[in-house]
Amino acid sequence: MLKISKKADYALMALQHIASVQFGDVTPGRVVNTKEIAEEYNIPLELLAKVLQVLSKHGLIESHNGPKGGYLLARSARQITIAQILESIEGPLAITDCSHEKEGDFCMQREHCNIRTPLLKIQDSIYQLLNNMTLGDMMGGTPLISIQSPAAQGVER
Amino acid sequence: MLKISKKADYALMALQHIASVQFGDVTPGRVVNTKEIAEEYNIPLELLAKVLQVLSKHGLIESHNGPKGGYLLARSARQITIAQILESIEGPLAITDCSHEKEGDFCMQREHCNIRTPLLKIQDSIYQLLNNMTLGDMMGGTPLISIQSPAAQGVER
DNA sequence: ATGATCTCCGATCAGTTCAGTCGTACTAAG
């Protein structure tokens, strides 16, 4: 349950890779192309391309066309949260359908619904968790986040 | 993203209803049948029946056959966690596929996978969150949980 | 006992979403 899609998986891997190349010691500032990532992690090339396009459209990475082109982080790894990445690929976080009812939608269970409020609480907690962890936290492998209380409403760290 | 299924939604509603009847002031100890819940919340009868069967098989509720039969919580509402309910319906919590690789399975990206560890951290945090909230916490409507840090490893409250 | 009521269980089906593919157009470097 609560599984994230493979596209999201690929997005996380790709971003981590781009970040590590861009801010690494070997070739800092180098652009990374789709093929390189696809081969490194055994991801189908065309699918990864699609994912990267979406990330680019959402402003997480910048694309450079032509030969020697590729992708670059649009901002620092510490300013890209996991929530932003996942939401770019999979749409807004929504544990349950009724969390973003537009006009016209109508929840058949709404009148006597007894679980809406607690579910929204849970959803908010998860969002805080994902939004408090950045791409920067994922890098380097080991020194991860000290997991915070989801009640702590801090927006940016 | 991270949406839970409608079955899980129905399970939560049904359990909340059963608990509120069973421990309510009006008719304490009364059994609740599928039809009553389905009509109250506008849930397709057969689908709800299936959900309740699964919950029963997982030991969350007890079934009583025959006329005047129905369902009863198998234990107190405070001893049933949200995690238990969701996992009964949707299977084990798994943000990502590689979190429960059996023998024979093989993750193509495993060798150079850079996101496994942080994802497992996130998954664990979410699990703690869901496992620290009980059916009892969901009841009464208003006095909800004081959301706890997912790092707090307490099993029961 | 017998019948009515209810849970239990398995099989099935349409619709949707997801992973992956293909073909083509556009852009920039050499």
Added chain:
DNA sequence: CTTAGTACGACTGAACTGATCGGAGATCAT
């Protein structure tokens, strides 16, 4: 102007989800 790359949209097959149907088994009232 050729080549290497991104950008974009349409398409397919497989898996999952929500929902439905039919009948078997259990229990209570009469």
